[in-house]
Amino acid sequence: SSGGAARDYISAVGSSTVYPFATSVGEKFAEATGNKTPKIDSTGTGGGFERFCAGVGGDTPDIANASRRIKKKEFDTCAKNGVKDIVEIQIGIDGIALGEATRGPGFKLTEEDVYKALAANPYGKPNTAKTWKDVNPALPAVAISVFGPPSTSGTYDAFKELILGRGCDANPEMKALKDSDKDKHEAVCTALRGAPYYVEQGENDNLIISKLDKNPTSLGIFGFSYLDANKDKIKAVPVQGVSPTYAAIADGSYPGSRPLFIYIKKAHVGVIPGLAEFVAEFLKGAGDGGYLNAKGLIVSPKAIADTAAANGKGMTALDGSVLK
Amino acid sequence: MNRQTAPTDWKGSVMQNRIAKRYAAERRFKLFGLGAVLLSGAFLAFLLFVMVGNGARGFTYTHVAVPVDFKAMPLTIDTARLGDADANQMIANAGLADIVAFAADEALGDGGSALISENAWKEVRSAIIDDPELLGGKTVFDLPASSEVDIAAKDGAKGALGATVAKLKADGKLGTGIHWPFFKNADATDPAVAGIWGALKGSILTIFIAFIIAFPTGVLAALYLEEYAAKNRWTDLIEVSINNLAAVPSIIFGLLALAVFINWFGICQASPLVGGLTLALMTMPVIVIASRNAIKSVPPSIRDAALGVGASPVQVVFHHVLPLALPGILTGTIIGMARALGETAPLLLVGMRAFIGDVPGGICSPSTVLPMQIFLWSDEVDRGFVEKTSAAIIVLLIVLLSMNAFAIYLRNKFEQRW
Amino acid sequence: MTFNAAALLLLIAGLALIGWLAGRARSAMLAGRSGTKLHSRPQYHGWYVALWLFAPAALFLAIWSSVSPALVTNQVLATEAAQSLPAFGFERGAILSDARGVAEGKQPAVRLPAAAPLVKAYADAGEKYAWIGIAAMLALALAGGLYAFTRIKPDFRARTRVEKIVMLFLLLASLVAILTTFGIVLSLLFESIRFFRLVSPAELLFGTNWAPTSGAPQDDTFGGIPLFWGTVLIGAIIAMIVAIPIGMMTAVYLTQYAAPTVRKWVKPILEILAGVPTVVYGYFAALTVAPALRNFAVMLGIPNASTESALAAGIVMGVMIIPFVSSMADDSINAVPQSMRDGSLALGATPNETIRQVLIPAALPGVMGGILLAVSRAIGETMIVVMAAGLSANMTANPFASVTTVTAQIVKLLTGDQEFDSAKTLAAFALGLVLFIVTLLLNIVALRIVKKYREAYE
Amino acid sequence: MTQDDLTIADPKMKAHGVDVFYGEKQAIKNVSIDVGTDLVTAFIGPSGCGKSTFLRSLNRMNDTVASAKVTGRIELDGEDIYAPSMDVVQLRARVGMVFQKPNPFPKSIYDNVGYGPRIHGLAPSKADLDVVVERALVRAGLWDEVKDRLAESGTALSGGQQQRLCIARAIAVDPEVILMDEPCSALDPIATAKIEELIHELRGKYAIVIVTHNMQQAARVSQRTAFFHLGTLVEYGKTTDIFTNPKQERTKDYITGRYG
Amino acid sequence: MTQDDLTIADPKMKAHGVDVFYGEKQAIKNVSIDVGTDLVTAFIGPSGCGKSTFLRSLNRMNDTVASAKVTGRIELDGEDIYAPSMDVVQLRARVGMVFQKPNPFPKSIYDNVGYGPRIHGLAPSKADLDVVVERALVRAGLWDEVKDRLAESGTALSGGQQQRLCIARAIAVDPEVILMDEPCSALDPIATAKIEELIHELRGKYAIVIVTHNMQQAARVSQRTAFFHLGTLVEYGKTTDIFTNPKQERTKDYITGRYG
Numbered sequence A: 001s002s003g004g005a006a007r008d009y010i011s012a013v014g015s016s017t018v019y020p021f022a023t024s025v026g027e028k029f030a031e032a033t034g035n036k037t038p039k040i041d042s043t044g045t046g047g048g049f050e051r052f053c054a055g056v057g058g059d060t061p062d063i064a065n066a067s068r069r070i071k072k073k074e075f076d077t078c079a080k081n082g083v084k085d086i087v088e089i090q091i092g093i094d095g096i097a098l099g100e101a102t103r104g105p106g107f108k109l110t111e112e113d114v115y116k117a118l119a120a121n122p123y124g125k126p127n128t129a130k131t132w133k134d135v136n137p138a139l140p141a142v143a144i145s146v147f148g149p150p151s152t153s154g155t156y157d158a159f160k161e162l163i164l165g166r167g168c169d170a171n172p173e174m175k176a177l178k179d180s181d182k183d184k185h186e187a188v189c190t191a192l193r194g195a196p197y198y199v200e201q202g203e204n205d206n207l208i209i210s211k212l213d214k215n216p217t218s219l220g221i222f223g224f225s226y227l228d229a230n231k232d233k234i235k236a237v238p239v240q241g242v243s244p245t246y247a248a249i250a251d252g253s254y255p256g257s258r259p260l261f262i263y264i265k266k267a268h269v270g271v272i273p274g275l276a277e278f279v280a281e282f283l284k285g286a287g288d289g290g291y292l293n294a295k296g297l298i299v300s301p302k303a304i305a306d307t308a309a310a311n312g313k314g315m316t317a318l319d320g321s322v323l324k
Numbered sequence B: 001m002n003r004q005t006a007p008t009d010w011k012g013s014v015m016q017n018r019i020a021k022r023y024a025a026e027r028r029f030k031l032f033g034l035g036a037v038l039l040s041g042a043f044l045a046f047l048l049f050v051m052v053g054n055g056a057r058g059f060t061y062t063h064v065a066v067p068v069d070f071k072a073m074p075l076t077i078d079t080a081r082l083g084d085a086d087a088n089q090m091i092a093n094a095g096l097a098d099i100v101a102f103a104a105d106e107a108l109g110d111g112g113s114a115l116i117s118e119n120a121w122k123e124v125r126s127a128i129i130d131d132p133e134l135l136g137g138k139t140v141f142d143l144p145a146s147s148e149v150d151i152a153a154k155d156g157a158k159g160a161l162g163a164t165v166a167k168l169k170a171d172g173k174l175g176t177g178i179h180w181p182f183f184k185n186a187d188a189t190d191p192a193v194a195g196i197w198g199a200l201k202g203s204i205l206t207i208f209i210a211f212i213i214a215f216p217t218g219v220l221a222a223l224y225l226e227e228y229a230a231k232n233r234w235t236d237l238i239e240v241s242i243n244n245l246a247a248v249p250s251i252i253f254g255l256l257a258l259a260v261f262i263n264w265f266g267i268c269q270a271s272p273l274v275g276g277l278t279l280a281l282m283t284m285p286v287i288v289i290a291s292r293n294a295i296k297s298v299p300p301s302i303r304d305a306a307l308g309v310g311a312s313p314v315q316v317v318f319h320h321v322l323p324l325a326l327p328g329i330l331t332g333t334i335i336g337m338a339r340a341l342g343e344t345a346p347l348l349l350v351g352m353r354a355f356i357g358d359v360p361g362g363i364c365s366p367s368t369v370l371p372m373q374i375f376l377w378s379d380e381v382d383r384g385f386v387e388k389t390s391a392a393i394i395v396l397l398i399v400l401l402s403m404n405a406f407a408i409y410l411r412n413k414f415e416q417r418w
Numbered sequence C: 001m002t003f004n005a006a007a008l009l010l011l012i013a014g015l016a017l018i019g020w021l022a023g024r025a026r027s028a029m030l031a032g033r034s035g036t037k038l039h040s041r042p043q044y045h046g047w048y049v050a051l052w053l054f055a056p057a058a059l060f061l062a063i064w065s066s067v068s069p070a071l072v073t074n075q076v077l078a079t080e081a082a083q084s085l086p087a088f089g090f091e092r093g094a095i096l097s098d099a100r101g102v103a104e105g106k107q108p109a110v111r112l113p114a115a116a117p118l119v120k121a122y123a124d125a126g127e128k129y130a131w132i133g134i135a136a137m138l139a140l141a142l143a144g145g146l147y148a149f150t151r152i153k154p155d156f157r158a159r160t161r162v163e164k165i166v167m168l169f170l171l172l173a174s175l176v177a178i179l180t181t182f183g184i185v186l187s188l189l190f191e192s193i194r195f196f197r198l199v200s201p202a203e204l205l206f207g208t209n210w211a212p213t214s215g216a217p218q219d220d221t222f223g224g225i226p227l228f229w230g231t232v233l234i235g236a237i238i239a240m241i242v243a244i245p246i247g248m249m250t251a252v253y254l255t256q257y258a259a260p261t262v263r264k265w266v267k268p269i270l271e272i273l274a275g276v277p278t279v280v281y282g283y284f285a286a287l288t289v290a291p292a293l294r295n296f297a298v299m300l301g302i303p304n305a306s307t308e309s310a311l312a313a314g315i316v317m318g319v320m321i322i323p324f325v326s327s328m329a330d331d332s333i334n335a336v337p338q339s340m341r342d343g344s345l346a347l348g349a350t351p352n353e354t355i356r357q358v359l360i361p362a363a364l365p366g367v368m369g370g371i372l373l374a375v376s377r378a379i380g381e382t383m384i385v386v387m388a389a390g391l392s393a394n395m396t397a398n399p400f401a402s403v404t405t406v407t408a409q410i411v412k413l414l415t416g417d418q419e420f421d422s423a424k425t426l427a428a429f430a431l432g433l434v435l436f437i438v439t440l441l442l443n444i445v446a447l448r449i450v451k452k453y454r455e456a457y458e
Numbered sequence D, E: 001m002t003q004d005d006l007t008i009a010d011p012k013m014k015a016h017g018v019d020v021f022y023g024e025k026q027a028i029k030n031v032s033i034d035v036g037t038d039l040v041t042a043f044i045g046p047s048g049c050g051k052s053t054f055l056r057s058l059n060r061m062n063d064t065v066a067s068a069k070v071t072g073r074i075e076l077d078g079e080d081i082y083a084p085s086m087d088v089v090q091l092r093a094r095v096g097m098v099f100q101k102p103n104p105f106p107k108s109i110y111d112n113v114g115y116g117p118r119i120h121g122l123a124p125s126k127a128d129l130d131v132v133v134e135r136a137l138v139r140a141g142l143w144d145e146v147k148d149r150l151a152e153s154g155t156a157l158s159g160g161q162q163q164r165l166c167i168a169r170a171i172a173v174d175p176e177v178i179l180m181d182e183p184c185s186a187l188d189p190i191a192t193a194k195i196e197e198l199i200h201e202l203r204g205k206y207a208i209v210i211v212t213h214n215m216q217q218a219a220r221v222s223q224r225t226a227f228f229h230l231g232t233l234v235e236y237g238k239t240t241d242i243f244t245n246p247k248q249e250r251t252k253d254y255i256t257g258r259y260g
């Protein structure tokens, strides 16, 4: 659709990971400009794009929050529906943390351990590991049990790609497979086992943390910011010897880090009151020392941050050809 | 005695044993029944107890006494404009936040500004707007503590923070009070200013819309089906669809609402209007079923009596049947509404799972509802939201309990016996 | 002057009131003059006139308020000021609606500078069409009113006419249910068909592997059996094992043994259980019941017991639906004629024999209805499952294992990181359709059962 | 049919060749009967013989039973009551009915009696209505007992009072015929005696038809008696004749208690 | 009390000075009566006089009415049935009851009849039960009509058959006394005749007490008649005496239809 009257408030949809940052910015924005508080919908990245790309107009959102980059297919659908100019802004980095209860055994894992424990078919063979000890004799002999986000969430995809995938590719055979048979590689490297090993949860990280508290030998997968806020209950599990700290995620030495984005519908700029100011506020909050840092958002490397700032200022549309 | 068989020997030991066993079974059965009632009651009591235990703290907050000396740190604004609509912004832009943070650091020692809520300065701002005189002097404000301090003060934390809190307490700078903003505000990212009123008002508006649509439609449909409709295939069809709708999983109503109200009619998203319409569709069948039962229990003799003095079928229904069935209809309706009040799943799909920072102004403004607010808060990073979540649950339960109490009252007040 | 539908509705309501008074007065006068008895009481003549006055005008109002904005906009677009508008749809629309907002007094000033010149054009056009609309509406109201007014005669059957309209309303109300049913089917059908183009229905209905995002090849990831099984295990087996005995025994105790005052209070209090929001139950199940059950399972020697268990979700769900079973069973046991009870007691049966062998069988249709409703509620429940039973599709009969249900998957598929036309999203609609058809079939069967028994009774 | 001996000059109601069916089942077979203006007509007969069915077809209360079908002709003042032009609601106002079980509305006594006049617009003002209510209650012999508690609920009265209230309710709309279906069967003897007395007093003002199981009652209150058996009208005539000198064997058997 | 003329050598049941109250209200006042072993005793009297109330106190069915209270002494074979040592369940098995409206259970005919014997353990095996059910149905005169459809629901029978089924159900537990509360009032004449015939046949095997509104019926089936009025026992005696030569004025008035 391309109709619908103009709204007098900003509407953003998408990633539950970006949601807490977007809400903070929204509040600050309303405070500073006197505009209405933006409405931020937490639908998940893909769901956000679906609504974002439905068209232009007051009944479609102005901003899509995303915990991954927009896909080519999504970009094309957008274009098909008349959403031609999209501004991409990377607002920062998020870390996907592995954690355990503070009274837990104190795991120290490698990407390969995680892969061998959680892949459905590690290196093409059915997974028979029941305890962590089966995976790596150095690990404690407790049952493998990992609470994580649902298979439909962006965090789940990122976890598969960033940690499992790398654990898999540590094996040269698999790395070779990647070039010869992409589908097979994906099946072998990123297919996860089900319960009771990998236990899907709803999109509720606090629930995962509460469950860890009750199940001290289980691991959990959640956003970095939750780790920070629940230090008394959970502790981080280092992967490849690196703990998910602010610095380690920011400089990329921690494996589970991924970029976060917002996408702005250019056609709405100047029509929906305050949209440009909102973006500016976002950039300000996400900047080095900005208030989003305190909430657990990790600042992007300088070059990326500069591009983002420029994009935001000039409302430069994204070139679809760079997408996958 | 002209019997074909010997009379039963009721006094014999076989019979006496048997009877003793039957009585034992009777006692056991009755005990099971009592047990079932007590068990369900215990579940309920336990749930309520746990909820209230967790949530009561969410209604209070910890405040820290911070003296702010505007003489030392003047706030340069035009006091004449404090009555304007944009006064809030003007003060914010003048840097009041920094002044308050500085004052806190000064009063509470290094890192003192981290002990108060990041929105604490807004309290000072409203105080200034209320009384511009404050700008000329030094005032001690009771500012909301940050959520770590709040939790530490309530739980008695250990470590450095614990020590700080203990010291503040000893100095008499820490106090607790009822957290009024919780009852006045809408959602916020800071638990110190986040409130339930936005969601509560959203729920009230949504339920109101659902009620004014579902109630008349449901009652009229029930009247039609019970009183006028011929019993044929068509009414069977209507009956089956209504019973089925009462059993359809609520999420499916969300799919319908998404397709019809939002994509087709383009009714304002995430608004009480669209939420209410969705819930109306969901509750209408419940109301129809309850109403039909109530209407059925009006004795036919009343209808005969009215017809007998020459009332038309419409008059019979509206003068006699409906008033007599009303208590039953209302109880069914309230119970249906109570369920709608606690419903989340269908509303997920019409965009009500959203951060709404303003109290909804009308039925078309974006809004969320209580269960959704609970759901959203339960996933907040800030630990201060844990008790807010429980407090919100208590608010929801209170609304629910009052609706149920109202139902009981109606039932007992108007119940007619024939 | 703008076209304010609400105010105009009030206006014609006012006219209708006048019509009502006039109709009433005239009928009374005619009756008095001719000395004949009125067929219908004067009120009904009044209602007749009022309805004729109100209904056509209100209908027109509804239509006019939906078409007139377009007419107004057309006129505005024809003005000179509009020639400089951008061609692009949304921006154009936004400017127009901004101008309209100011012209109609809904906002104090324009937000977009481009809108300013259009405000006057909007105000002019709005006024013009408002007058046209008002004139047409009033004409229609008067025509309707006059028509009805002239038909008033002592023997005119105004009551019959008015009642026909009332009946029409009742009929329409009951059709809402049918419309909703159709709406649901339609809103599910198209997406489902698209899904079934990608995945065969047989796969969904009989496949045994549910993994909508595993990296495995597309075709064998949408097997619904594990979901159906999980749904049955949680909703129809475990929850019912909790709810049916407790609910039934509660109903039996309250109707047969407890004092009437106890019943009066306890019944609604227990109904609160059904109204507690499911999020609350979800937390309770996930954080209190599930860990306890896991410890219990470990104690039993089931080392692999998961923290997410069908049992935890099922038990809590069972508690939630106790009132569904008990209230319906209570009502239907109460409705069994006293003569049945007397008949059994007079044969020397004890109360519990009477209840188990006579009352409950006789109340079975109603009890079944309650159970059906409870099962449907259990099947439809999502939050508890998501929080306490997990989202992993498992084919297992082990109640300590984690399973998932159809509705939990629908929520997951629709709210997660979805892509619009992927089979993943469409699968949610197909699952919804399957669920809808299943409840429909259950209800048809239930109606049959109830009918059969009810007839036997009377 | 033995009606030859019986002529009613100006019958208030006239039934001719009436059949009533419930679905397939015929409950009334070819019944013809005249109801006189100033008379009390009693319908007697064993249970299930169709007395109530026939009575209810006289004011079309049978319309409320979906399966019921009436054929033949029934007239009120010469007008066919089953004609399409007949307005059922008015018909029922003109032919009132009192039921076996007293069925007052759960409203005040005043409203019970006032309901009919109100919906038919018989009393435009409150004062008029007061008069109408009082007159009906006086006629029904209930005024003295209830005049101080008109605002109390009608259901709070005793059974006999309730039944008289129902009669008052029927009288209040000023009907021409009153049909009573076993009006005393739920009452004790004293209440029964009061109702019978009332019927005596009402006679002459209204045409009254009463169904009763109790032959003694029929003998006491009626001037004409119709004896039904298995859906047919066996005998119809002066009450004294029927009880002292029945023409039909079946009537005699029934009256002397051979069956029923 | 006019019982002097009546001696029953070995009464099955004996009531002495029985009062029954419903809350404050006294429904039965000081009634004393003997029920003979081989006789049919009829209770007659106008509606509301307490016939049913008294009947129900004979097998303590009044216990199910919360407000009901019975004082005085009622004996079964010389044993006080209201004594704490009396077992109600067995009492009701020994004193069976048939109600005004046929109330078969919504079960098969076989199960309706087999229900009592089963709960009392009177037929240990299926074969025994078959015998018991058949015997009861034969005695109730229903066997020939239903023997081919024992598995059908009891509610599918006609009214008269249902009532005989209820009698069979009562007989099946081998009672000593059968109480019947207006067993024919819901039945048509033909069904009524069958039940009356059945009572004739059962007489001598069981002590039978029957409540009826219908004096003809009382006259036809009973050997003893008790006339109740306003809660008191007005007259009790041989049926022939009561109907031809009542001692009390009230009895005479009632029998000749002066009221009721």
Ligand SMILES: Nc1ncnc2c1ncn2[C@@H]1O[C@H](COP(=O)(O)OP(=O)(O)OP(=O)(O)O)[C@@H](O)[C@H]1O
Pocket (backbone or CB within 6 Å): D022, D025, D027, D045, D046, D047, D048, D049, D050, D051, D052, D053, D054, D065, D067, D213
């Ligand atoms: N609604 C109905 N549907 C089908 N059959 C009916 C209905 N009402 C009555 N009957 C049948 O019609 C016949 C006549 O019934 P009706 O009620 O007129 O008898 P009655 O003489 O009034 O009997 P009673 O003295 O018991 O009131 C009976 O066989 C009865 O079963």
Ligand SMILES: Nc1ncnc2c1ncn2[C@@H]1O[C@H](COP(=O)(O)OP(=O)(O)OP(=O)(O)O)[C@@H](O)[C@H]1O
Pocket (backbone or CB within 6 Å): E022, E025, E027, E045, E046, E047, E048, E049, E050, E051, E052, E053, E054, E065, E067, E213
């Ligand atoms: N459960 C009860 N509670 C209060 N009063 C009752 C109850 N049952 C009966 N009564 C009253 O007790 C009196 C005797 O009633 P009962 O039913 O024994 O009379 P009956 O002779 O059997 O009359 P009928 O011939 O109408 O069956 C009546 O006044 C009745 O209103």
Ligand SMILES: [Mg+2]
Pocket (backbone or CB within 6 Å): D051, D052, D053, D181
């Ligand atoms: Mg009848």
Ligand SMILES: [Mg+2]
Pocket (backbone or CB within 6 Å): E051, E052, E053, E181
């Ligand atoms: Mg009785």
Ligand SMILES: O=P([O-])([O-])[O-]
Pocket (backbone or CB within 6 Å): A014, A015, A016, A017, A018, A043, A044, A045, A046, A066, A067, A153, A154, A155, A156, C416, C417
């Ligand atoms: O909500 P997501 O960030 O997981 O897409």
